[in-house]
Amino acid sequence: MSPAPGTPSEDSLRTRRAWSGLVIDVFRLNGDLIEAGDALVRDLGLTSARWQVLGAIALSPVPLPVAHIARNMGLARQSVQRVVDDMREDGLLRLEPNPHHRRAPLVSMTPRGEAAYEQATERKDLWADVLTEGMSPEAMEAAGTLLRTLQQRIGASQGDFATIAAASRKETQE
Secondary structure, three states: OOOOOOOOOHHHHHHHHHHHHHHHHHHHHHHHHHHHHHHHHHHHOOOHHHHHHHHHHHHOOOOEEHHHHHHHHOOOHHHHHHHHHHHHHOOOEEEEOOOOOOOOOEEEEOHHHHHHHHHHHHHHHHHHHHHOOOOOHHHHHHHHHHHHHHHHHHHHHHHHHHHHHHHHHHHHHO
16 A cells, blocks of 8 residues: 555654764764864874864865865854964964965975874774774774765755755745
């Protein structure tokens, strides 16, 4: 027997519940990762936010301005700017002239920043060995694929928010 028009199927309801559970798990995982990351690199003069900025710089083939680093990280430019300013004061980063934009200097690591990032990466790798013991690479890859797919779909769906909100309001009024 099929559900009445407009009534979600059992599979649809199950998928909604699974999505809600996954969202909560990702939020919790994010909090745990930040807290554990902070503890892992604290003695290097880093926080998870600083480590993330160093990673964005290290993964780029060319020096980038703050706005591009923020975009690559999915964060607000202002929050990345604050972290970059603090890291400059601590001697982990330096700003260099940008030949393409006079007011948006390029951010690069100092030797001290490179050493801190290298040490953080070594610790992360050892930690990964502990966390993933007994897990298959395929399971980790599948989880990564799922998260990237959802991230892409979230980005693509933002244009639908007004329609979803309007449909929700209409259902509530009926």
